[in-house]
Amino acid sequence: MGNVGLKWMAAGFVALAVATPGRPQSDLDQKIDAHIQDWVGTYQHLHQFPELSTQEIETSAYVAAALKRMGYQVTDHFGKYEDPNLTSYGVVAVMKNGPGPTAYVRTELDALPVKENTRVTYASQVTVKRAAGEVGVMHACGHDLHMTVFLGTAKMLAESTSQWSGTVVMIGQPAEETVGGAEAMLREGLFTKFPKPDYVLALHDNSFLPAGKVAWKEGTILAGADSVDITVRGYGGHGAAPHTTKDPIVIASEIIVMLQTIVSREMNPLQPTVISVGSFHAGTKHNIIPDDARLQLSVRTMTPEQRTKALEAIKRVANGVASAAGVPADLMPIVELSKDKVPATINDSALTKRVAAALEKALGTENVLLADPIMASEDFSLFALADPKPPTMMFWLGAVDPQKIQDAKEKGTRLPSLHSSGFAPLAEPAIRTGVKAMTTAVEELLKKQ
Ligand SMILES: [Zn+2]
Numbered sequence: 340m341g342n343v344g345l346k347w348m349a350a351g352f353v354a355l356a357v358a359t360p361g362r363p364q365s366d367l368d369q370k371i372d373a374h375i376q377d378w379v380g381t382y383q384h385l386h387q388f389p390e391l392s393t394q395e396i397e398t399s400a401y402v403a404a405a406l407k408r409m410g411y412q413v414t415d416h417f418g419k420y421e422d423p424n425l426t427s428y429g430v431v432a433v434m435k436n437g438p439g440p441t442a443y444v445r446t447e448l449d450a451l452p453v454k455e456n457t458r459v460t461y462a463s464q465v466t467v468k469r470a471a472g473e474v475g476v477m478h479a480c481g482h483d484l485h486m487t488v489f490l491g492t493a494k495m496l497a498e499s500t501s502q503w504s505g506t507v508v509m510i511g512q513p514a515e516e517t518v519g520g521a522e523a524m525l526r527e528g529l530f531t532k533f534p535k536p537d538y539v540l541a542l543h544d545n546s547f548l549p550a551g552k553v554a555w556k557e558g559t560i561l562a563g564a565d566s567v568d569i570t571v572r573g574y575g576g577h578g579a580a581p582h583t584t585k586d587p588i589v590i591a592s593e594i595i596v597m598l599q600t601i602v603s604r605e606m607n608p609l610q611p612t613v614i615s616v617g618s619f620h621a622g623t624k625h626n627i628i629p630d631d632a633r634l635q636l637s638v639r640t641m642t643p644e645q646r647t648k649a650l651e652a653i654k655r656v657a658n659g660v661a662s663a664a665g666v667p668a669d670l671m672p673i674v675e676l677s678k679d680k681v682p683a684t685i686n687d688s689a690l691t692k693r694v695a696a697a698l699e700k701a702l703g704t705e706n707v708l709l710a711d712p713i714m715a716s717e718d719f720s721l722f723a724l725a726d727p728k729p730p731t732m733m734f735w736l737g738a739v740d741p742q743k744i745q746d747a748k749e750k751g752t753r754l755p756s757l758h759s760s761g762f763a764p765l766a767e768p769a770i771r772t773g774v775k776a777m778t779t780a781v782e783e784l785l786k787k788q
């Protein structure tokens with residue numbers, strides 16, 4: 340999840356069927372068994388050596404080399420950021436295997452500036468120097484798990500070319516957490532320089548879903564996110580003479596309260612909207628009323644129409660409160676939309692239902708749950724909007740030790756969320772289920788006619 344999706348809410352999941360007794364091993368299970376120990380090693384290696392967004396040098400080289408060994412045609416360093424000083428470490432790996440559609444599978448490559456605080460033996464010790472000092476680096480969003488599942492899926496598809504017909508394009512996307520990696524790859528011509536996509540798939544691990552299970556939802560699964568900066572302007576003066584000023588701190592405070600009324604009074608209660616003020620800065624000293632105050636907002640919406648409505652309401656409220664306070668017209672608040680916005684992630688209905696049915700068959704209905712949407716965000720959403728506007732689907736991969744979930748329910752222990760320094764997935768069953776699910780999804784879409 341991107342930087343605009345840092346915090347997760349506990350998602351609800353609905354089981355569609357009661358548990359059934361153990362299932363017989365399939366061919367795919369046997370193949371997975373033969374590789375699972377290697378993949379756990381891959382996961383632990385990637386976990387130990389995380390790299391921050393736009394710095395995925397070793398990670399992308401590792402992924403590219405693995406795909407080459409499997410027989411894929413690999414292009415690395417793919418993508419172009421807006422900032423010409425940045426190198427894009429995108430990886431694109433193509434396997435053509437006869438006539439048929441083209442399915443893309445995407446993983447992210449980047450990690451987060453979080454100091455790891457798990458007790459796993461392969462915990463990250465990596466630190467990087469930044470202007471503000473040294474920070475730890477950790478795969479706290481599980482992109483190491485995604486890469487492992489992605490490489491496992493690529494391997495399974497390469498070993499079973501007799502089972503499917505068409506083209507597989509495996510993409511390693513940089514800079515998801517800071518948002519910009521998907522756009523960089525699309526800007527460089529991902530969908531024109533490589534086979535045109537008929538489907539694009541991704542999965543994301545989930546810190547509230549037990550390892551061994553997956554969950555899906557058609558339609559909106561993740562919110563769209565906008566960052567909004569508001570500069571509230573007044574004019575300052577002595578703290579003892581407020582009547583000679585227009586106090587931007589009081590005006591900004593009223594704006595913050597009014598913003599909450601947009602959500603409760605203007606937006607459709609059946610379509611969740613979030614407006615959170617995450618930063619409020621003003622002033623330098625007790626007895627000085629400053630000239631301005633700065634607010635930083637995170638805005639989450641589920642549809643483009645809802646997004647437009649919320650953003651217009653924010654501008655109106657900011658200007659309206661300033662007007663009511665008597666701020667002159669030339670000092671109305673400046674409301675700026677940040678570039679690091681991402682649209683909502685909307686799963687194509689037909690694709691999602693088709694993949695979900697295949698997953699139920701492969702994993703058992705008891706292991707395939709229905710998910711609720713959450714207000715986190717992803718730049719995976721951009722792939723659905725780029726020409727030729729392919730149907731896309733992202734599903735959840737359970738990553739948590741079922742015992743920990745049980746304890747959380749019964750004893751109230753805390754379950755670390757994604758981006759937490761304590762997030763430690765139960766790797767082996769999650770990798771097993773992820774590879775089985777993603778391989779099944781691709782084979783379903785590219786099955787021989
Ligand atoms: Zn993520």
Ligand SMILES: [Zn+2]
Pocket residue numbers: 340341344480516757758
């Ligand atoms: Zn994330």
